[in-house]
Amino acid sequence: MAASLALALIALLSAAISATNITEILSGYPEYSEFNDLLTKTKLADEINSREPVTVCALPNGALSSVTSKHPLSVVKNVLALHVLLDYFDGPKLHKISEGSVLSTTLYQTTGNAAGQLGFVNITDVKGGKVAFGSGLPGSPLDSTFTKSVKQFPYNLSVIEISQAIAPAAVLSAAAPSDLNITALLEKAGCKTFASLIVSTGVVKVYASAAGKGLTVFAPNDEAFKAADAPDLTKLTNAEVVSLLQYHALAAYSPVGTLKQTKGRISTLATNGAGKYDLGVKTAGDSVSLVTGVDDSRIASTVIDSTPLCIFTVDSLLLPVELFGKAPSPAPGPAPETSPSPSPAEAPTPASSPEPASAPSPFKSPPAPPTNSPDGAPSEGPTADSKNSSSDNSGASFEAPPAVVKVLLTVAFLVFGCILTS
Numbered sequence: 001m002a003a004s005l006a007l008a009l010i011a012l013l014s015a016a017i018s019a020t021n022i023t024e025i026l027s028g029y030p031e032y033s034e035f036n037d038l039l040t041k042t043k044l045a046d047e048i049n050s051r052e053p054v055t056v057c058a059l060p061n062g063a064l065s066s067v068t069s070k071h072p073l074s075v076v077k078n079v080l081a082l083h084v085l086l087d088y089f090d091g092p093k094l095h096k097i098s099e100g101s102v103l104s105t106t107l108y109q110t111t112g113n114a115a116g117q118l119g120f121v122n123i124t125d126v127k128g129g130k131v132a133f134g135s136g137l138p139g140s141p142l143d144s145t146f147t148k149s150v151k152q153f154p155y156n157l158s159v160i161e162i163s164q165a166i167a168p169a170a171v172l173s174a175a176a177p178s179d180l181n182i183t184a185l186l187e188k189a190g191c192k193t194f195a196s197l198i199v200s201t202g203v204v205k206v207y208a209s210a211a212g213k214g215l216t217v218f219a220p221n222d223e224a225f226k227a228a229d230a231p232d233l234t235k236l237t238n239a240e241v242v243s244l245l246q247y248h249a250l251a252a253y254s255p256v257g258t259l260k261q262t263k264g265r266i267s268t269l270a271t272n273g274a275g276k277y278d279l280g281v282k283t284a285g286d287s288v289s290l291v292t293g294v295d296d297s298r299i300a301s302t303v304i305d306s307t308p309l310c311i312f313t314v315d316s317l318l319l320p321v322e323l324f325g326k327a328p329s330p331a332p333g334p335a336p337e338t339s340p341s342p343s344p345a346e347a348p349t350p351a352s353s354p355e356p357a358s359a360p361s362p363f364k365s366p367p368a369p370p371t372n373s374p375d376g377a378p379s380e381g382p383t384a385d386s387k388n389s390s391s392d393n394s395g396a397s398f399e400a401p402p403a404v405v406k407v408l409l410t411v412a413f414l415v416f417g418c419i420l421t422s
């Protein structure tokens with residue numbers, strides 16, 4: 001009795017601490033170890049952990065071998081995403097499906113790649129007390145069956161076992177990411193300026209060589225380059241433009257779910273011995289923003305999410321502290337100019353660059369004043385005009401410091417409390 005109480009307590013505590021971690025839950029069931037490994041490799045685990053309610057339809061070891069042996073990881077991910085239902089189903093609920101049949105939305109539906117009802121799973125209570133699963137595409141076979149409940153956290157997360165994979169042909173036949181043309185994808189997504197910049201600087205080659213192992217791109221859309229507070233790229237040296245463009249990508253596959261779980265700063269392709277060029281991630285509900293230290297940039301849309309490649313659009317340029325702001329710690333060294341990041345190499349090859357159509361103008365222009373203001377940090381004080389400084393050139397765009405917000409909140413809370421108690 002005491003033991004089971006203690007167990008219940010531990011279960012409660014761990015649920016509270018980790019807000020459920022699918023990897024950890026499944027690790028208690030060796031019969032799903034392959035399924036669990038794939039959730040980690042495809043980063044679906046992060047996606048599952050950041051959502052509720054969710055039902056994970058686990059597959060016993062071996063059930064996915066026909067899929068994993070013949071298809072790239074990007075396709076395996078899509079198949080697995082069909083096994084994550086965005087609703088809560090446990091044994092009793094499955095046996096009480098109204099009208100005997102229901103279509104449930106899956107994580108695959110959220111990728112935007114699912115045509116028609118491909119992103120849905122059909123759950124049907126068939127005769128004889130069995131519950132059958134199949135693709136939501138009309139006419140699909142319902143050849144997988146519910147075998148048992150594995151673990152439930154009502155009504156947020158349920159893990160159940162089904163007998164075999166739901167793998168419709170239309171999902172299996174998707175193109176592998178190696179066939180994708182990054183520039184063309186960017187152009188189509190309304191990021192023509194960014195696309196032409198990465199081509200004319202040669203950075204696209206750096207992207208392409210990273211894309212095999214893992215690449216996430218945050219592409220500012222064309223409006224972002226036209227914004228009033230957009231930086232003047234002609235004031236940057238070539239090396240700085242290259243760093244700026246590399247700053248807009250990570251050498252890792254980081255879909256939204258993974259970004260949401262990110263704690264601390266993450267390195268970018270621009271990160272090197274001469275500069276951190278790192279990013280933080282801020283999440284508010286479904287909205288995800290990248291925090292550079294100079295400003296925040298909201299992720300506006302997903303252009304493609306296909307392991308190991310992920311491309312997002314962002315609605316403003318990511319401005320690294322190294323180029324546009326003052327690092328809080330006084331940089332001891334001299335001008336940052338002198339460090340033309342080691343080897344973006346690959347040489348621009350201006351010859352081959354086609355005339356950059358909508359020309360963001362030649363950033364050939366000479367050095368120009370380093371944006372890192374030379375002499376001793378002015379305006380370190382956040383006060384006064386900090387409100388609307390994002391577009392002014394003093395560069396000191398301090399956002400309302402969290403402490404101030406906190407104080408304001410506290411004051412508001414106190415006032416509210418007084419009203420209540422009076």
Ligand SMILES: *[C@@H]1O[C@H](CO)[C@@H](O)[C@H](O)[C@H]1NC(C)=O
Nearest residue numbers: 018021022023024027049261
């Ligand atoms: C989930 O659990 C796994 C295995 O215990 C661990 O490696 C991972 O860091 C955890 N994830 C989170 C977000 O806590």
Ligand SMILES: *[C@@H]1O[C@H](CO)[C@@H](O)[C@H](O)[C@H]1NC(C)=O
Nearest residue numbers: 101102103122124139140142
């Ligand atoms: C589920 O599939 C069965 C068999 O194809 C079909 O009769 C039923 O209408 C489907 N259910 C829903 C909700 O579409």
Ligand SMILES: *[C@@H]1O[C@H](CO)[C@@H](O)[C@H](O)[C@H]1NC(C)=O
Nearest residue numbers: 015019020052153154155156
């Ligand atoms: C379920 O989610 C709600 C809302 O986020 C949370 O308050 C509750 O603690 C969760 N329950 C469990 C068992 O994780």
Ligand SMILES: *[C@@H]1O[C@H](CO)[C@@H](O)[C@H](O)[C@H]1NC(C)=O
Nearest residue numbers: 180181182183184185187354
């Ligand atoms: C990729 O697309 C761009 C623009 O649409 C095109 O110029 C380029 O030739 C394509 N590259 C390949 C390898 O197909």
Ligand SMILES: *[C@@H]1O[C@H](CO)[C@@H](O)[C@H](O)[C@H]1NC(C)=O
Nearest residue numbers: 228229387388389390391392
């Ligand atoms: C800040 O600047 C924007 C555009 O530059 C303007 O629309 C807005 O009214 C300004 N806000 C304040 C508080 O001055």
